[in-house]
Amino acid sequence: xxxxxxxxxxxxxxxxxxxxxxxxxxxxxxxxxxxxxxxxxxxxxxxxxxxxxxxxxxxxxxxxxxxxxxxxxxxxxxxxxxxxxxxxxxxxxxxxxxxxxxxxxxxxxxxxxxxxxxxxxxxxxxxxxxxxxxxxxxxxxxxxxxxxxxxxxxxxxxxxxxxxxxxxxxxxxxxxxxxxxxxxxxxxxx
Amino acid sequence: xxxxxxxxxxxxxxxxxxxxxxxxxxxxxxxxxxxxxxxxxxxxxxxxxxxxxxxxxxxxxxxxxxxxxxxxxxxxxxxxxxxxxxxxxxxxxxxxxxxxxxxxxxxxxxxxxxxxxxxxxxxxxxxxxxxxxxxxxxxxxxxxxxxxxxxxxxxxxxxxxxxxxxxxxxxxxxxxxxxxxxxxxxxxxxxxxxxxxxxxxxxxxxxxxxxxxxxxxxxxxxxxxxxxxxxxxxxxxxxxxxxxxxxxxxxxxxxxxxxxxxxxxxxxxxxxxxxxxxx
Numbered sequence: 141x142x143x144x145x146x147x148x149x150x151x152x153x154x155x156x157x158x159x160x161x162x163x164x165x166x167x168x169x170x171x172x173x174x175x176x177x178x179x180x181x182x183x184x185x186x187x188x189x190x191x192x193x194x195x196x197x198x199x200x201x202x203x204x205x206x207x208x209x210x211x212x213x214x215x216x217x218x219x220x221x222x223x224x225x226x227x228x229x230x231x232x233x234x235x236x237x238x239x240x241x242x243x244x245x246x247x248x249x250x251x252x253x254x255x256x257x258x259x260x261x262x263x264x265x266x267x268x269x270x271x272x273x274x275x276x277x278x279x280x281x282x283x284x285x286x287x288x289x290x291x292x293x294x295x296x297x298x299x300x301x302x303x304x305x306x307x308x309x310x311x312x313x314x315x316x317x318x319x320x321x322x323x324x325x326x327x328x329x330x
Numbered sequence: 331x332x333x334x335x336x337x338x339x340x341x342x343x344x345x346x347x348x349x350x351x352x353x354x355x356x357x358x359x360x361x362x363x364x365x366x367x368x369x370x371x372x373x374x375x376x377x378x379x380x381x382x383x384x385x386x387x388x389x390x391x392x393x394x395x396x397x398x399x400x401x402x403x404x405x406x407x408x409x410x411x412x413x414x415x416x417x418x419x420x421x422x423x424x425x426x427x428x429x430x431x432x433x434x435x436x437x438x439x440x441x442x443x444x445x446x447x448x449x450x451x452x453x454x455x456x457x458x459x460x461x462x463x464x465x466x467x468x469x470x471x472x473x474x475x476x477x478x479x480x481x482x483x484x485x486x487x488x489x490x491x492x493x494x495x496x497x498x499x500x501x502x503x504x505x506x507x508x509x510x511x512x513x514x515x516x517x518x519x520x521x522x523x524x525x526x527x528x529x530x531x532x533x534x535x536x537x538x539x540x541x542x543x544x545x546x547x548x549x550x551x552x553x554x555x556x557x558x559x560x561x562x563x564x565x566x567x568x569x570x571x572x573x574x575x576x577x578x579x580x581x582x583x584x585x586x587x588x589x590x591x592x593x594x595x596x597x598x599x600x601x602x603x604x605x606x607x608x609x
Binding site for chain 2: 152181262280
């Protein structure tokens with residue numbers, strides 16, 4: 141088998157099987173199936189070009205993920221130069237009010253999260269700032285460990301833990317806000 | 331002896347616990363704290379509820395079937411056949427080969443006819459990590475209004491200062507005879523930054539992408555094509571383009587790699603950039 145064919149076979153065997161996890165991540169980052177497909181395609185083309193730089197035996201998913209993250213930043217952050225921001229003040233006030241008056245946490249959990257729609261959760265996730273969204277996706281959707289996520293995003297485990305903690309806090313304030321708008325919980329705090 | 335933990339510590343351990351990542355030595359202290367603290371129990375229920383909502387509502391989706399085909403096609407067109415396609419010439423043997431050549435020639439002629447008539451603003455190329463490709467694609471973003479300056483200023487010094495505060499290499503803002511400086515923008519990917527300088531005249535643009543050449547040559551995720559690097563070393567210039575009169579000119583200024591793209595012929599582009607035609 142020629143070197144080229146060997147490279148091709150290796151790439152197909154090692155890299156292509158991870159397409160689903162990359163596509164899911166791309167979809168959550170771009171919020172658009174066509175953009176997600178383009179991003180995954182770009183990632184694989186780039187990975188193939190730099191296949192000789194991949195250190196065999198190391199975590200290939202993490203390597204592909206880093207290429208995808210760079211491609212995402214290059215391509216999409218140009219269109220949104222400023223990082224996403226969320227105005228949390230109103231939601232935070234409401235959250236504090238229900239936290240203080242809560243008598244039965246299980247009951248409130250059911251009230252808040254039980255009636256949420258798929259669109260609510262998807263929208264909330266998509267509006268998370270990118271660094272938080274990434275770790276929430278990898279932890280809560282893909283089920284990766286902190287150690288794996290740290291390798292994926294190339295930062296210490298402590299940073300992963302902190303981003304996850306903060307990301308979920310932002311997420312839940314948004315979900316509580318949806319619940320209040322749907323009337324599942326009383327938002328007055330009175 | 332049991333470790334006593336605060337609500338702040340409990341908050342961190344709750345996240346770890348919900349993710350199944352809690353250090354076992356904190357398991358008992360957390361449970362003990364939760365049994366005493368109503369607010370932390372509430373916190374636990376919110377973390378659990380949030381995680382469960384994401385898992386329940388945000389489903390895993392399989393990549394579209396045609397995506398795999400597209401990717402394998404890309405690999406194939408990158409110059410290498412994919413597995414399972416070995417033998418013959420694209421699977422053709424004997425008398426089919428000249429017939430295939432004739433067919434391919436016909437297709438090429440039709441394609442040539444179509445391509446020579448295509449709209450002028452269609453330079454987008456498949457992303458491949460090459461700084462040439464990126465510059466063509468960014469130029470498309472400029473003319474489509476998707477890449478606009480963060481700082482709009484006609485003063486070169488203002489634009490240079492704005493960009494140099496955000497990148498780690500020297501910025502070039504050449505003065506143009508015909509074209510007015512619109513402003514500058516930058517983008518970043520990890521430790522690589524790109525500066526974008528935009529000029530305009532009568533609805534036409536000259537776009538200059540700038541980046542640290544040392545990083546590109548050093549083998550990061552982006553690269554300078556070998557031909558471009560050889561040309562830069564030989565003559566100080568590299569040119570690419572000639573697609574519906576859209577041209578790219580690349581040159582090095584100290585360690586800054588400048589790549590200008592514009593819808594104009596090569597001589598005119600260089601004349602605008604330097605005031606003198608290229609050698």
